[in-house]
Amino acid sequence: MKEYLEIDFTITPAEGGRDILLALLDNLGYDSFEETPKGLKAYILEKDFNAEEIESLFIFHSDEYEVSYATDKLENKNWNEEWETNYQPIFIDDKIHIRAPFHEAHPEYPIELLITPKMSFGTGHHQTTRLVSRLMLDMDLKGKKILDMGTGTGVLAVLAEKRGAGEIDAIDNFEWAAENTEENAEANNCKNITAIHGDAEMLPGRKYDIVLANINRNVLMEDMKTYIDTLPTGGYLVISGFFENDFEMLTAKATECGTTLVNKIKEDRWMACQYQKQ
Numbered sequence: 001m002k003e004y005l006e007i008d009f010t011i012t013p014a015e016g017g018r019d020i021l022l023a024l025l026d027n028l029g030y031d032s033f034e035e036t037p038k039g040l041k042a043y044i045l046e047k048d049f050n051a052e053e054i055e056s057l058f059i060f061h062s063d064e065y066e067v068s069y070a071t072d073k074l075e076n077k078n079w080n081e082e083w084e085t086n087y088q089p090i091f092i093d094d095k096i097h098i099r100a101p102f103h104e105a106h107p108e109y110p111i112e113l114l115i116t117p118k119m120s121f122g123t124g125h126h127q128t129t130r131l132v133s134r135l136m137l138d139m140d141l142k143g144k145k146i147l148d149m150g151t152g153t154g155v156l157a158v159l160a161e162k163r164g165a166g167e168i169d170a171i172d173n174f175e176w177a178a179e180n181t182e183e184n185a186e187a188n189n190c191k192n193i194t195a196i197h198g199d200a201e202m203l204p205g206r207k208y209d210i211v212l213a214n215i216n217r218n219v220l221m222e223d224m225k226t227y228i229d230t231l232p233t234g235g236y237l238v239i240s241g242f243f244e245n246d247f248e249m250l251t252a253k254a255t256e257c258g259t260t261l262v263n264k265i266k267e268d269r270w271m272a273c274q275y276q277k278q
């Protein structure tokens with residue numbers, strides 16, 4: 001059985017510091033995150049935990065933030081109880097309501113997504129999930145074949161199906177995420193989503209009209225060409241999971257791979273971009 005560690009970070013000031021630490025840990029391969037009032041909880045397989053690597057992150061040595069952490073094995077936790085107490089429903093503009101089955105319904109929102117996150121990222125609490133959702137609301141997804149790479153809870157895949165998408169492959173390199181996506185797809189009566197445990201290595205030979213990839217800067221830089229290779233001329237790549245200071249570098253890469261930027265939005269310092277293959 002795989003043992004997970006929970007790392008509970010205290011960041012002072014938490015505002016601002018939390019986002020920076022999340023991005024840094026995401027680049028180190030941490031699987032899943034939960035914001036807390038005093039900072040952030042992050043999760044990783046026990047065998048992959050490296051204290052030295054964490055403590056060498058610049059935020060630990062910055063004059064602006066004070067960071068400390070405590071680790072805890074996850075095996076004795078009642079995970080469901082934990083997230084149920086912390087998970088509040090999310091409203092994206094006046095269009096999307098993301099909630100757990102035990103939250104009150106709000107039929108006045110045109111799109112409702114039922115998401116039970118368990119260990120996976122993607123309840124809509126994070127800016128990047130909201131950013132990609134907003135871009136998707138402005139895109140024609142009807143009948144389109146979609147790849148949701150780094151699917152987490154499957155929230156974007158479920159949104160894609162609600163917006164009329166055809167087949168959707170929801171892929172994540174964290175095996176719990178693929179399981180969780182299957183459960184969430186079922187809870188939303190989605191019939192078009194295939195949840196897969198994997199990564200870009202399985203893409204050659206597959207074809208999509210639209211690729212969504214809310215992951216992180218390093219994975220995007222490394223795998224963007226493989227994502228774009230699955231698209232036809234006119235197909236779209238939507239990326240998020242990075243800060244505005246990485247925009248130039250990612251856009252240069254996307255341009256080099258044969259796309260042009262057609263839309264970009266941001267929330268706080270997080271960004272999402274839409275590129276079209278030429």
Ligand SMILES: C[S@@+](CC[C@H](N)C(=O)[O-])C[C@H]1O[C@@H](n2cnc3c(N)ncnc32)[C@H](O)[C@@H]1O
Pocket residue numbers: 031120121122123124128129132149150151152153154155156171172173174177198199200214215216219241
């Ligand atoms: C920022 S979360 C996004 C979750 C969800 N799509 C959303 O928008 O809320 C990134 C997800 O990408 C996954 N991931 C990280 N590196 C990956 C890789 N190389 N290939 C596929 N998935 C990856 C993580 O396990 C995590 O679930």
